[in-house]
Amino acid sequence: MSRRYFGTDGIRGTVGEYPITADFMLKLGWAMGRVLSRKLSGSQARQKSAQSTRPKVIIGKDTRISGYMFESALEAGLSAAGADVSLLGPMPTPGIAYLTRTFRADAGIVISASHNPYQDNGIKFFSAEGLKLADEVETEIEEELDKPLETMAPNQLGKAVRINDAAGRYIEFCKSTVHNRLELHGLRIVLDCAHGATYHIAPNVFRELGADVSVIGGEPDGLNINQGVGSTHTERLSEAVLARQADLGIAFDGDGDRVLMIDRRGALVDGDEILYIIARDLHARGKLNGGVVGTLMTNFGLAAAFEKQGIPFERAQVGDRYVVERLLANDWLLGGEASGHIVCRNVQTTGDGIVSALQVLAVMVRENAPLEQLLDGFDKTPQSLVNVRLPSGTDARALLESQALRQTVEAVEDELGGSGRVLLRPSGTEPLIRVMVEGRPRFDVQAMAERIANSVETLIA
Structure with a gap:
C-alpha cells in the first residue's frame, strides 16, 4: 500500500489541517496500541499473564501549545487499545529515545514539529531500542487507521502515569556521555534553547559540568518556539556571544535533536564542521571504528578533508533516518547533516543536540583550544x-x-x-x-x- 501518513521523520502537519487533528491523534494512539498489543500477544516470552502482554508507551513533547491537546488525545487512544502510558511532559526528542530504553517501554512517542513554528506539529516514533520504527510497523499502524475504533473492555483499558523525574534522568545520561573527569570550569557558554524542549535540560547539564552559562530562548510560552531563536535563527546567539565575550555559543532546535555552534568571534559552526571536529578527534584516538556517514547535502570540502585523513566517507539520502540506516549497515559510529543533526552511535541511538555539543566541548578541553582552531584542515567549499x-x-x-x-x-x-x-x-x-x-x-x-x-x-x- 502507499504510505499516506508516515514520512521520513514520523507524521507532520499543521494544527487544524489533515492529518494532524485531535481526532486523528486519538485514532493514531489507538492504532499504535493495537499493533503493539498484537506483537506482544504473539511473543511467547510475555504470555505469563494478561498484564504482561499490555504494551507500555512513553510520551514526551516539545513546548508548543498544541502539545497539551495532542498528548491527551494520544493517551486516550492508547488506553482504549489496552496500552499503558507514561507521560514525561516537555522532553527533547533524543531524551525520549533514551528513556524508551531506560523504562523498558515498547515504544516512545514525541509530539513535536522540530524546528518549525508553533502552528505546526508532528509525531515522531521510537522503537523499544530507541530507533525509528521499522517500515513494516508503520505500515501496520496505517492499516489499523483504516479500521473503525473499538474500545477495549473496561477491565482491559490501559493506565496512565506521569513520570516526574524524567528530566533528571536525562540530564544524568547526557553528562555520562563524556569522561567523568571532564570539567568545563572557566568556559563561558551562551545557550540558545529555542524556547523549546531543552530549556529545562541543557542549562543544568552544562552548569553541573562547571561551565559559566547564560541562556537565551529559555522562556517558552507555547507560542514562541523557534521564533527568532534556535538553530534556524542564530543571529541573536552570535550577538550574545560577542556581547558577553563568551568562549562559544550553542543553539538547539525546538525538540533538541539538532545543534549548531557559534565560535568566540561570532562565526557560525554548522553540522558539517561539528561532524569534522568529532570525527577527527575519534580518528586521532583510534576510536572512530570505521568511517562517517553524511548526506547528499554534506559539503564537498568535508568529503575532501576526510579523504586526506584516510577517513572513509559515505553519503546517504537527506534525513537522519537514512543516516542511521547507513551507520547500522556499515556498523559505523558517526554520521550527521549540515543542519546539525549529529548521530554519535557510541553514546546515543539518534541525533542528540546536547550530547553532540558535549563531544565537541570534550575535544576543546582535551586540546586546550578554542572552537575555531579545531577546524584546521577543513576548507569548506562555498x-x-x-x-x-x-x-x-x-x-x-x-x-x-x-x-x-x-x-x-x-x-x-x-x-x-x-x-x-x-x-x-x-x-x-x-x-x-x-x-x-x-x-x-x-x-x-x-x-x-x-x-x-x-x-x-x-x-x-
Whole structure:
C-alpha cells in the first residue's frame, strides 16, 4: 500500500489541517496500541499473564501549545487499545529515545514539529531500542487507521502515569556521555534553547559540568518556539556571544535533536564542521571504528578533508533516518547533516543536540583550544542553497525530470567540471524544491543556483 501518513521523520502537519487533528491523534494512539498489543500477544516470552502482554508507551513533547491537546488525545487512544502510558511532559526528542530504553517501554512517542513554528506539529516514533520504527510497523499502524475504533473492555483499558523525574534522568545520561573527569570550569557558554524542549535540560547539564552559562530562548510560552531563536535563527546567539565575550555559543532546535555552534568571534559552526571536529578527534584516538556517514547535502570540502585523513566517507539520502540506516549497515559510529543533526552511535541511538555539543566541548578541553582552531584542515567549499516554493498540488518529482530543467542543470555542471556539484531535491516537510550548488571559490555558486531556481520558477509559472 502507499504510505499516506508516515514520512521520513514520523507524521507532520499543521494544527487544524489533515492529518494532524485531535481526532486523528486519538485514532493514531489507538492504532499504535493495537499493533503493539498484537506483537506482544504473539511473543511467547510475555504470555505469563494478561498484564504482561499490555504494551507500555512513553510520551514526551516539545513546548508548543498544541502539545497539551495532542498528548491527551494520544493517551486516550492508547488506553482504549489496552496500552499503558507514561507521560514525561516537555522532553527533547533524543531524551525520549533514551528513556524508551531506560523504562523498558515498547515504544516512545514525541509530539513535536522540530524546528518549525508553533502552528505546526508532528509525531515522531521510537522503537523499544530507541530507533525509528521499522517500515513494516508503520505500515501496520496505517492499516489499523483504516479500521473503525473499538474500545477495549473496561477491565482491559490501559493506565496512565506521569513520570516526574524524567528530566533528571536525562540530564544524568547526557553528562555520562563524556569522561567523568571532564570539567568545563572557566568556559563561558551562551545557550540558545529555542524556547523549546531543552530549556529545562541543557542549562543544568552544562552548569553541573562547571561551565559559566547564560541562556537565551529559555522562556517558552507555547507560542514562541523557534521564533527568532534556535538553530534556524542564530543571529541573536552570535550577538550574545560577542556581547558577553563568551568562549562559544550553542543553539538547539525546538525538540533538541539538532545543534549548531557559534565560535568566540561570532562565526557560525554548522553540522558539517561539528561532524569534522568529532570525527577527527575519534580518528586521532583510534576510536572512530570505521568511517562517517553524511548526506547528499554534506559539503564537498568535508568529503575532501576526510579523504586526506584516510577517513572513509559515505553519503546517504537527506534525513537522519537514512543516516542511521547507513551507520547500522556499515556498523559505523558517526554520521550527521549540515543542519546539525549529529548521530554519535557510541553514546546515543539518534541525533542528540546536547550530547553532540558535549563531544565537541570534550575535544576543546582535551586540546586546550578554542572552537575555531579545531577546524584546521577543513576548507569548506562555498555553497549556495535557494528554495523555490511550489504551488499546491505540484508534482515535485515530475518537475525535476523535465527536459528544460535538466538542460539548465547540465549546463551548470559542465561549468563546474569536477570542482563542484549540483543537487536538486524536494523538501520532505514543505512544498519546496531545494536547489543547491557548491564549487571552488572561483565559481559564483550563488548565481548558478539562482539560474537553476529561475528555471524551476519558469516551469511552474
